[in-house]
Amino acid sequence: DVVLTQTPPTLSATIGQSVSISCRSSQSLLHSNGNTYLNWLLQRPGQPPQLLIYLVSRLESGVPNRFSGSGSGTDFTLKISGVEAEDLGVYYCVQSTHAPWTFGGGTKLELK
Amino acid sequence: EVQLVESGGGLVQPGRSLKLSCVASGFTFSNYGMNWIRQAPGKGLEWVAYISSGSSYIYYAETVKGRFTISRDNAKNTLYLQMTSLRSEDTALYYCARQGVFRYFDYWGQGVMVTVSS
Numbered sequence: 001d002v003v004l005t006q007t008p009p010t011l012s013a014t015i016g017q018s019v020s021i022s023c024r025s026s027q028s029l030l031h032s033n034g035n036t037y038l039n040w041l042l043q044r045p046g047q048p049p050q051l052l053i054y055l056v057s058r059l060e061s062g063v064p065n066r067f068s069g070s071g072s073g074t075d076f077t078l079k080i081s082g083v084e085a086e087d088l089g090v091y092y093c094v095q096s097t098h099a100p101w102t103f104g105g106g107t108k109l110e111l112k
Numbered sequence: 113e114v115q116l117v118e119s120g121g122g123l124v125q126p127g128r129s130l131k132l133s134c135v136a137s138g139f140t141f142s143n144y145g146m147n148w149i150r151q152a153p154g155k156g157l158e159w160v161a162y163i164s165s166g167s168s169y170i171y172y173a174e175t176v177k178g179r180f181t182i183s184r185d186n187a188k189n190t191l192y193l194q195m196t197s198l199r200s201e202d203t204a205l206y207y208c209a210r211q212g213v214f215r216y217f218d219y220w221g222q223g224v225m226v227t228v229s230s
Contacts, residue, residue: 001174037215041157048207048220049157055214092157096215099171101147101159 002026004093006104012112013083021107023093025074030097037096040069040078043106044089052091053078083109114138116208116221123227128198134191134208134221142166142186145211148193150204151223158204161193162211176202198228 003026013019029036038056041049051060053069056076066081080087088111093104120132134146148160161182162171170182181194191208205225209217 035214039216041217043157048222049217050220051212051216051218054212054216054218058214060216060218090156094157094159094217096211099162100173101162101171101215103157103159106156 001100002029002095002098002102004095004102004104006091006093006107008107009105010108010110012110014112015083015085017083017112018079018081019083019109020080021078021091021093023071023076023078023104025076025095027098028073029076029095030073035097036072038069038071038076039094039096040067041092041094042087042089043092044086047089049092080109085111114210114219116210116219118206118208118221118224121206121224121226123229124198125230126199126228129194129196130198130226131195132193132206132208132224132226134193136189136191136208136210139210139219141184141189145169146182146184146191147209147211147217148180148182148191149207149209149217149220150202150226151207152201152204155204160206163191195226198226200228202226203228 005024040053043049057069090106163182179197205223207223210219212218
């Protein structure tokens with residue numbers, strides 16, 4: 001199975017600060033069809049996760065453009081350019097290139 | 113508005129069975145693959161099972177393979193998860209999630225709690 005390693009596990013930030021989260025895969029997530037099925041989710045406390053970014057860098061409808069994704073192959077990054085209070089929660093990367101789909105361990109974003 | 117509503121959870125003894133349901137509305141259910149994803153208390157997300165729109169493709173996590181069965185009834189807009197031989201480590205909040213065109217989980221239910229304990 002593909003293992004996704006997220007770092008850091010915890011991130012402390014002030015409002016307005018820019019932060020990045022890394023997601024490293026144990027094997028390439030490039031599918032034979034040319035797509036890379038690496039997505040990012042945010043889970044706010046007490047809520048189900050919500051989709052932020054899909055196919056590495058495509059912003060889900062309604063998601064603020066302070067969120068951006070990048071990367072290829074085995075190394076991926078989620079960046080928040082100017083953290084806002086509503087961004088606090090746990091971020092997960094998830095791959096759906098290779099069955100079984102797998103999640104990263106999560107990165108908790110909290111206020112400093 | 114897309115809605116996914118899970119039901120069927122509860123307290124069950126180890127070794128027993130339980131069947132979860134997820135009723136979908138607000139979209140053409142038969143056009144989408146669906147997933148079950150779980151979250152143990154205080155832990156991260158764990159993907160459990162996937163079923164394609166027409167039930168042709170089904171995948172399971174190794175931790176549940178042979179014990180859980182995912183199925184769907186497109187006429188009833190309902191997704192199921194039959195869980196047998198339940199273990200304490202199956203205790204979790206179980207979410208159903210729609211799989212979008214590019215294999216992302218774009219809509220989630222609120223989840224249903226399953227507690228396996230004697």
